[in-house]
Amino acid sequence: MAQRETWATRTGFILAAVGSAVGLGNIWRFPFVTSEGGGAAFLLVYLLFIFLIGFPAILVEFVIGRRTKLNPVGALRELGSGVWKYVGYVFFVTAFVILSYYSVVAGWFVRYFIIGVTDGYDDAVGQYEGEAGDDTIPAELLFDSVATGLDSILFHTLFMLVTIGIVALGVRKGIELAVKVMVPSLIVLLVGLAIWAATLPGASDGYEYYLSPDFSEIAANWTTLLPAAAGQAFFTLSLGMGVMIVYASYVGEDRNLAKDGGIIIGFDTAIALLVGLIVFPILLTATPDPDGELLFASPIGAIFTAVADAMTEVPDVLGLLFFGVVAVAALSSAISILEFIVAYLMDEHGFERRPAALLAGGSVFALGVPVTYDLVFLELFDYFADSVLLVLGALLLVIFVGWVIPDAALDEVSKGVDDIGSAGAAWIWAVRIPLVVVLAITLALGIVDYVGFLTGDFADWISANL
Template sequence: MGLGNIWRFPFITGQEGGGAFLVTYLLFVALIGFPAILVEFVIGRYTNLNPVGAIRELGSGAWNYLGWLFVVTGFVILSYYSVVAGWFLRYTLIGVTDGYALAGPEEAGALFGTVSTGLDSLLFHAVFMALVIGIIAAGVRKGIEIGVKVMVPAIIALLLGLAAYAFTLDASTAAYSYYLSPDFGYLAANWASILPAAAGQAFFTLSLGMGVMITYASYLGEDRNLAADAGVIVTLDTLIAVIVGFVVFPFLFAAGIEPGSGGASAIFVSLTSAFAGIPGGRILGVVFFAMVGIAALSSAISILEVLVSYLIDELGVARVPASVALGVAVFLLGVPVTIDLIFLDLYDKLADGVLLVLGSLLLALFVGWVIPEIAREELERGIGALGGLGDAWIWIVRIPIVIVVLISLYLGIVDYVDFLTGDLAEWLAAR
């Protein structure tokens, strides 16, 4: 649970039609996300290795490069993920020191401009990465496990409290109608945009296509029920995102702001405007932004762990120097995002629309067609055959998942090319 659920989900949902996106996203998570997470689970637990080593042990030839795709994807995602997480830390501090006494969305937009780029953004990007490095360097048991045990209950409690408060707002009825009532006419007319957005959001928030679940599954015992574990992860992760919608959209409607407008800045501009105009808004704002910072930290440590585990397993580097070296490299890659938000779009559209989907597609092909027997036996270890569950899962991975993800990848590539030849080309021309 992290920025995918809380920062990204609301504005993507708003941009893609509210309920029309939500129903597509939920179907994608259930029908594609759940079988796809099992793909990474069986590889990780069978090999007990990092993604690069795992694929090399099971495959050969060109397949050995698949693990490197995960390393590259993790680098790209964490570089801008850290910058965005730093924004939430900065907004928490603003609430503590100055509050959110802004006259309206215009002033809130000006504040976001100050926070999102420049020295402020660079400083809090550094602070966030330092926290991530410290937790990873402490080790999986001392750092990640203890940290997540504390953070996850806090996230759930804070979200439920904010959702309960949002329910009392006058605009909540209209907001829930927009959020929960899909316009199927809009969906039919805009499926080419909604489908890749749902695919990218699902893979992003479930940490698929970058080797995170391979790494975590490598620590699981043989008696674990992988299907049950996957079900818990998918259900809770999706539930958190849905609850965030119940928090954010009532505040957006109460502030009179168009859902999804403003892209990455939407949650900051809209919610600071909302917090400025409601009783107790300063306290709620501090709680909300601190909560997101905690959630972001829990996800960031999982991404960096993939990169660090590679250096530990493959090159024999000690955990502390591996964590510091890779953390600094990620920080440097994220520096351009602190200079201009065009780089956020450049990184995010590449990672979300192309790299994550490509990684998941290749993994599905690898498991479904190269190592199907190994994968089936590993899935059934700890749960029994269950009437051919493994065989059914293999065929789902082989055909339906490959087809849907391939279509999503094509649409994502088209969208990224449009960005490169459109927005980015215009930005470069202006320089």
């Protein structure tokens, strides 16, 4: 087997992990699941998950990756026995499903960026003025035209080709080089957009909706808030899909995994909060309502509709910046997910990197094609990945690390640390009991929610279309 690649610098690893975490999960998915969860009520539960569950969970993936220098399938096979040898395939399926629709959504952002360059948002939205009715606005019709059909397939293709190209170049020349440019640029542009969003008419309403939690709403809706917040936390940190196992497999033994994990989570959470300070002023400006309700027909398309609608009143360059930023963020995450699938093909089946990237990317592209036909397939894939697969993968991994290989895990996490002391034992016990209990409850609630979707909205779609 060829010598395994490594990160050239610690900064490269941290930026790659941050880039994986800071993608559509933060900029597209976070606003719409936050709005579905009631705004600040969801935000509070989400932040609790990030800090109480996310940090110990990211260390779980780091120790597995660095210990084995393998992808999740190979890592679990090497460290485990019996049924544990096959747990890595859960991560493989999760990554495959997520990237299939992730690429489609990323393609929408690329398309909106190009619309700003070629037509301008005012003219593009204006084309639908005569078709909008009482229940829609022209910007929603523009989103409908982009989200499905030929446009959607073409930009799904374009995005996957760029992702394949970067991954095919390797860890140092492809992934690390790309994220060293993309992630700092992303942060600077987001700060600029947040400053602009503060000047919008709906800024104060947006901040109140986003930052002032209603504790009675948390108490009343905890059964839906819990799985939604957990799924979003794992989605945005790229946990439960094996990405962090792969990235950690390229890390040297002199690195302090706990310190790096804390930096990654801190950056990711700060950027998620920053995105909310951009998105909710835009949403509440586009849909002013005395009750603070978000009135868009589709939460999936809310950010596209709101930004395009807002851009009809301001210079197009702001829309170009926004959609361009999100496209860059999406690319940084997509390359991390594809890298896992490629690493699996290389480690387990002896593929060279470039053929592996083409095979993996082509297969992911094919699975995503139904999403370009109807958005119900995006909901089908996203709810399954978010409510079931991500949490299932995380639960199995924390059980494995906490109860099956605790000594090996402690040994690994102590490398690169002067004296881990009692902190290591505290981490193991946090993994063994609180994480297992919370993830088990969250998985049960998520399965109930997903079954409800299958027997409700998806069953209705099947009845209407077949």
